[in-house]
Amino acid sequence: MDFSIRAANLDDCKDIARMIMELAEYEKVSDHVKVTQKDLEQDGFSKNPFFHGIIAEVPEQHKTKEGYTEIGYALYFYAYSSWSGRAIYMEDLYVMPEFRGKGVGKALMSKVAQLALAAGCHQLNFTVLNWNKPSMDFYLSQGCFDVTGTMGYHCMRCEGEALEHLAQL
Amino acid sequence: MNFKIRRAAKEDCKDISRMIMDLAIYEKMPDQVKISHEELERDGFCQNPLFECLVAEVPDIMVSPVGNGIGTALLSKVAEVRLLGKKKQCVRLQLSVLNWNTPSRDFYAAKGAQDLTVTEGWHAIRFDGQNLDNLANEAPKD
Numbered sequence: 001m002d003f004s005i006r007a008a009n010l011d012d013c014k015d016i017a018r019m020i021m022e023l024a025e026y027e028k029v030s031d032h033v034k035v036t037q038k039d040l041e042q043d044g045f046s047k048n049p050f051f052h053g054i055i056a057e058v059p060e061q062h063k064t065k066e067g068y069t070e071i072g073y074a075l076y077f078y079a080y081s082s083w084s085g086r087a088i089y090m091e092d093l094y095v096m097p098e099f100r101g102k103g104v105g106k107a108l109m110s111k112v113a114q115l116a117l118a119a120g121c122h123q124l125n126f127t128v129l130n131w132n133k134p135s136m137d138f139y140l141s142q143g144c145f146d147v148t149g150t151m152g153y154h155c156m157r158c159e160g161e162a163l164e165h166l167a168q169l
Numbered sequence: 170m171n172f173k174i175r176r177a178a179k180e181d182c183k184d185i186s187r188m189i190m191d192l193a194i195y196e197k198m199p200d201q202v203k204i205s206h207e208e209l210e211r212d213g214f215c216q217n218p219l220f221e222c223l224v225a226e227v228p229d230i231m232v233s234p235v236g237n238g239i240g241t242a243l244l245s246k247v248a249e250v251r252l253l254g255k256k257k258q259c260v261r262l263q264l265s266v267l268n269w270n271t272p273s274r275d276f277y278a279a280k281g282a283q284d285l286t287v288t289e290g291w292h293a294i295r296f297d298g299q300n301l302d303n304l305a306n307e308a309p310k311d
Contacts, residue, residue: 048217
């Protein structure tokens with residue numbers, strides 16, 4: 001199947017917002033999604049963006065029945081490891097169900113890795129749900145390692161009232 | 170105990186590097202530390218810094234710094250950073266902690282942090298070294 005990978009631009013935010021929701025539904029957490037198309041436009045395409053995006057696109061003849069040609073995306077941002085230095089964090093990787101198994105996810109992730117190396121990064125980090133076997137198997141087959149499983153790191157988060165309270169201590 | 174929290178300056182990088190190693194020793198992984206104060210200086214104090222840092226300073230060390238509210242003050246100051254201006258703010262503070270590190274897990278739990286690995290099943294995954302190179306080499310040509 002013919003597809004192309006390119007950097008996301010401001011006009012892609014509507015499709016990115018749509019696919020963020022599709023990914024959240026797959027992860028069974030769609031009620032957690034608060035970010036809007038406008039947030040993405042402001043935060044991803046301003047002078048100092050909080051994230052970068054890449055899009056997987058198919059030609060017109062392969063578009064979905066709803067007419068979408070943007071069929072996958074990855075969101076990432078630059079992070080830092082106090083042990084290894086520059087790093088990339090891949091926040092999302094998603095391919096629409098009917099386009100899976102054709103190398104699109106691999107192409108998106110490889111592109112993020114290429115951008116990581118070009119920027120002098122030594123790590124590509126992301127998270128996956130432990131019950132998401134197709135994704136876990138895919139990532140492991142590509143040569144990553146499970147930091148939680150092998151090293152014992154747990155992902156912690158402070159948000160909402162807890163974060164407000166913490167900031168006021 | 171008298172202490173203050175302030176933004177790190179370039180001159181602090183040697184001390185930050187020392188404390189990064191102290192933390193890595195505590196986490197039983199000192200061999201994983203690959204960067205020195207030079208990378209910290211380059212990456213944290215350039216035009217577009219890749220990280221920001223707060224340091225805690227005491228006038229002199231007469232007692233052990235642990236258990237005196239310094240950790241809380243540092244964490245709280247990081248949480249305060251979430252207000253970037255009147256309208257925009259950060260909605261989450263994320264970190265990781267080793268599963269055997271009970272004092273730290275208890276500390277973060279007491280501050281209201283949730284353990285997403287336990288409650289939702291999230292695992293941290295990483296590509297580095299040769300595996301990262303191999304993955305990058307497979308990227309589609311532009």
